[in-house]
Amino acid sequence: MTGKLLTVAGLRAGYGSVAVLQGVSLDVAAGQIVAIVGPNGAGKTTLMSAIMGLLPRQGEVRLDAAAAGSTAAMVAAGVVLVPETRALFADMSVADNLLLGAYPRRRAARTDRDAARADVFALFPRLAERRHQHAATLSGGERQMLALGRALMARPRLLLLDEPSLGLAPRIVRDIFRVLADLRTRGLSILLVEQNARAALDIADYGYVLELGEIVLEGPSAELAHDARVIATYLGTGRQT
Amino acid sequence: MTPFVFLALLQDGLTSGAIYLLLAMGLLIVFSVTRVIFVPQGDLLALATLTVAQLQAGGVPGTLWLLDALALAALLGEIAGGRTTRRTLAAWLIYPAALTAACWFGPRTDPWFAMLLGIAIVTPFGPLAWRFVFRPAADASLLALLILAMALHFVLAGVGMVLFGPDGASVAPLTSATLMAGPLAISGQSLAVVAICAALVGGLRWFFGATLTGKALRATASDRLGARLVGIDAAESGARAFALAAFVAALSGVLIGAVTPIAYDTGFEIGLKGFVAAIIGGLASYPAAAAGAVLVGVLESLGSFWASAWRDVIVFALLIPVLAWLSLRQRAAGEP
Ligand SMILES: Nc1ncnc2c1ncn2[C@@H]1O[C@H](COP(=O)(O)OP(=O)(O)OP(=O)(O)O)[C@@H](O)[C@H]1O
Ligand SMILES: [Mg+2]
Numbered sequence: 001m002t003g004k005l006l007t008v009a010g011l012r013a014g015y016g017s018v019a020v021l022q023g024v025s026l027d028v029a030a031g032q033i034v035a036i037v038g039p040n041g042a043g044k045t046t047l048m049s050a051i052m053g054l055l056p057r058q059g060e061v062r063l064d065a066a067a068a069g070s071t072a073a074m075v076a077a078g079v080v081l082v083p084e085t086r087a088l089f090a091d092m093s094v095a096d097n098l099l100l101g102a103y104p105r106r107r108a109a110r111t112d113r114d115a116a117r118a119d120v121f122a123l124f125p126r127l128a129e130r131r132h133q134h135a136a137t138l139s140g141g142e143r144q145m146l147a148l149g150r151a152l153m154a155r156p157r158l159l160l161l162d163e164p165s166l167g168l169a170p171r172i173v174r175d176i177f178r179v180l181a182d183l184r185t186r187g188l189s190i191l192l193v194e195q196n197a198r199a200a201l202d203i204a205d206y207g208y209v210l211e212l213g214e215i216v217l218e219g220p221s222a223e224l225a226h227d228a229r230v231i232a233t234y235l236g237t238g239r240q241t
Numbered sequence: 242m243t244p245f246v247f248l249a250l251l252q253d254g255l256t257s258g259a260i261y262l263l264l265a266m267g268l269l270i271v272f273s274v275t276r277v278i279f280v281p282q283g284d285l286l287a288l289a290t291l292t293v294a295q296l297q298a299g300g301v302p303g304t305l306w307l308l309d310a311l312a313l314a315a316l317l318g319e320i321a322g323g324r325t326t327r328r329t330l331a332a333w334l335i336y337p338a339a340l341t342a343a344c345w346f347g348p349r350t351d352p353w354f355a356m357l358l359g360i361a362i363v364t365p366f367g368p369l370a371w372r373f374v375f376r377p378a379a380d381a382s383l384l385a386l387l388i389l390a391m392a393l394h395f396v397l398a399g400v401g402m403v404l405f406g407p408d409g410a411s412v413a414p415l416t417s418a419t420l421m422a423g424p425l426a427i428s429g430q431s432l433a434v435v436a437i438c439a440a441l442v443g444g445l446r447w448f449f450g451a452t453l454t455g456k457a458l459r460a461t462a463s464d465r466l467g468a469r470l471v472g473i474d475a476a477e478s479g480a481r482a483f484a485l486a487a488f489v490a491a492l493s494g495v496l497i498g499a500v501t502p503i504a505y506d507t508g509f510e511i512g513l514k515g516f517v518a519a520i521i522g523g524l525a526s527y528p529a530a531a532a533g534a535v536l537v538g539v540l541e542s543l544g545s546f547w548a549s550a551w552r553d554v555i556v557f558a559l560l561i562p563v564l565a566w567l568s569l570r571q572r573a574a575g576e577p
Contacts, residue, residue, distance in 0.1 A: 052470075054466075054469075071469055071470070072469075072472060072474065075470065075471070075472040076472065080470070081470055083466060083470065085466070086467075087464045087466040087467030087470060088464065088467060089459070089460050089463040089464050089467055089468075090463060090464065091459075091463050092456070092459060092460065092463055096456055096459075099453070099456065100456060100457065100460050100468075100471050100473070101471055103453070103457060103471045103472050103473055104471065104472040106453060150471070154471065154472075
């Protein structure tokens, strides 16, 4: 296995006096997709925020074996979060949203940014068609594409995705996951939080199950997908993709 | 009222309307980026007029020493926090030192030199207000920020009183030319004010629409979390917004100070009128704020002709129907 890109050990975080994460440990190796599944309220979003430095954290978060710093330092080190709310610039155009996605690399050559945008437009031709439209007027699926596209404009090394399939039709979910698998082949590492456990475990290399702020199960995703508990709770009837 | 008087009043109204528009833009920029209602903007306006007046009279304004002291404090703060960068050195060491030298050795009685120098002295008070008053409370509630803004207004008005005394002062006009259009005398100063305001509004449009720095400011206003996640520094955005607002206020002080004498406590009221214009714009829309500013200026000017004692009553009472209409429209649009 290649080196560890992200190491999280004994991570505790919460909101004020409310403790949510009770000591979470996980690893993301370079070039891997790692999935985290778990029920509503398990602390998945909290975990992403804590890794990103948006919440005060206790415990260890390491990037390339160096202690991770503030949100700004994480962004500068090539870690980009697509949050559950997407946090798009609603009253700005698609083109401006993408441009600002490249803000961490604003000192790079202009051609570099244009190349990144061409890549994004190649992945999501729909965004190219809508480039002058305000983000607020995009459809749900288009907003998702824009959120992912804006993240890719920074040319991240590690992408943190909080429920990229949220509220999307199965076909678009498939498209998005195909894009993620494609990004991995280009060397991008992805930490993926998903309700849609089947789709997530299908593309992931490794998976964790988070319940009540603790990792209760982990393993290569092919094994997890055959675990009786996972099947009963997360892959059972009703959730098809 | 003869049409002739009406046109003369209209001219006055448009001139002050242009200045209210500048102030409204400053308020909108600061509010949308930092959520602060920058009440002390009017006090910065007054400080600018008084600073320039004192320079033109050959004196060294107290605001210069105040700037030096506060900049030094900011610099020491950065050093203590281990955050000294080339930019903080430029802003808090080189810039104030250069201004002090310019004031000391430069031709400060030259009207133009004094105006530029005065604007350059007052503009940094915006970022300083952010650095020392609002940034430490950046996550506080809107109400807490408003109370801080009110407190800072009283502090700055007091500082103006101490540094410049209670008397009003005027600055030299940009031009004393007068244009005759039939029986109507159009003052060159009015034309200059309107032209400068129009140019500045155009410049701001360009800044926010075409530059990465401007777009980063809009991004902070649009979505704080999103801005943070693309690496935009909220502290820096705040400093830039306050710098723009203070610059606009200082420029307004120089423009209006040639028309009306300004004392340490006049600025607040002028700032409030900019605020009315901004409210008419719904604290969000620039074209609506422009219409509001012109409306306030013209109403005020006509009001002073018919019932000068009621002038301000008319302008501020305008807020009530406007706010009622805005909230009705909002309800009609389905917002709670
Ligand atoms: N800002 C907050 N203040 C207080 N408690 C919060 C806050 N945000 C989340 N919580 C609580 O923290 C717990 C974990 O929330 P979190 O959003 O991390 O769950 P999640 O696993 O992402 O759930 P979902 O699948 O519904 O997105 C929940 O019990 C939630 O109520
Ligand atoms: Mg969540």
